[in-house]
Amino acid sequence: MPELPEVETLCRQLRRVITERKIISVEILDRRLGAVDGLVGKKITAVNRQGKAVEMRLDDGARLLLHLRMTGKMQWQSPSQALPPHTRFTISFSHGRLLCVDTRRFATLAVTSEESLHALVKEPLLDFQTEELRTIARAKKLPVKSFLMDQRWIAGIGNIYACEILHEVSISPWRPVCGVSLREWRKIERAAKEILEKAIVCRGTTVSDWRDLFGQKGEYQHELKVYDREGMPCLSCRGSIRRLRLSGRGTYFCPSCQKT
DNA sequence: CCCTATGTTCCCAA
DNA sequence: CTTGGGAACATAGG
Numbered sequence: 264m265p266e267l268p269e270v271e272t273l274c275r276q277l278r279r280v281i282t283e284r285k286i287i288s289v290e291i292l293d294r295r296l297g298a299v300d301g302l303v304g305k306k307i308t309a310v311n312r313q314g315k316a317v318e319m320r321l322d323d324g325a326r327l328l329l330h331l332r333m334t335g336k337m338q339w340q341s342p343s344q345a346l347p348p349h350t351r352f353t354i355s356f357s358h359g360r361l362l363c364v365d366t367r368r369f370a371t372l373a374v375t376s377e378e379s380l381h382a383l384v385k386e387p388l389l390d391f392q393t394e395e396l397r398t399i400a401r402a403k404k405l406p407v408k409s410f411l412m413d414q415r416w417i418a419g420i421g422n423i424y425a426c427e428i429l430h431e432v433s434i435s436p437w438r439p440v441c442g443v444s445l446r447e448w449r450k451i452e453r454a455a456k457e458i459l460e461k462a463i464v465c466r467g468t469t470v471s472d473w474r475d476l477f478g479q480k481g482e483y484q485h486e487l488k489v490y491d492r493e494g495m496p497c498l499s500c501r502g503s504i505r506r507l508r509l510s511g512r513g514t515y516f517c518p519s520c521q522k523t
Numbered sequence: 524c525c526c527t528a529t530g531t532t533c534c535c536a537a
Numbered sequence: 538c539t540t541g542g543g544a545a546c547a548t549a550g551g
């Protein structure tokens with residue numbers, strides 16, 4: 264469920280709550296997650312976002328990597344509160360506990376060592392390598408939307424923000440990515456940064472069940488220009504927003520102002 | 524019963 | 538060998 268802005272929201276909130284705090288217990292409630300050992304007694308030294316994943320660093324150099332996939336949520340609560348349905352694991356501290364609640368059970372949790380480099384993650388807000396992306400894209404015929412959502416090239420853009428970015432730059436999601444000019448790539452870079460940064464300020468997009476660490480909805484759903492607006496007028500040209508399937512994902516776009 | 528869902532990975536076919 | 542599309546994963550809601 265969460266894309267870059269939602270995961271960034273969680274990381275900022277987690278940082279304030281668990282940095283420099285010691286883990287006193289870990290409870291894995293879903294066997295699908297596998298064993299996660301060696302956390303008890305360790306202190307959290309930092310919380311970072313890696314694409315759409317939350318990375319929690321421990322004082323022994325290990326890193327705890329959580330990917331929420333489609334329906335994963337993180338929730339902070341006091342130990343006296345009851346565990347909600349679909350709680351998959353808990354990490355307890357002296358001042359409260361962190362839960363992962365995830366109905367579809369796709370979320371993954373892993374402990375990695377210092378060496379397993381995640382520095383390869385391409386961060387769109389820091390590292391948007393426009394010329395390099397254009398070079399890679401030149402050789403590919405797949406739709407530009409699929410390219411933007413491929414985490415190998417840029418990490419963090421998912422279905423909602425891909426739709427929003429392409430609408431902002433007036434490019435059809437189906438345009439073969441080799442046909443995006445360098446000038447258009449610069450527009451994509453600018454739009455991606457503006458949209459993602461604004462969505463972070465809004466603490467994410469709640470169109471169904473996204474909630475932050477403290478159970479609050481985001482606010483970016485009020486800023487959406489195309490996503491979830493099928494049949495409504497395009498805010499740029501008054502055309503009617505349509506929704507079609509692209510590689511299995513619901514894709515919202517304006518057929519009159521987004522050019523193939 | 525049907526379809527949908529903010530993600531990733533695996534298996535094929537071309 | 539590469540590329541890209543669809544199914545699979547598991548569950549709830551409309």
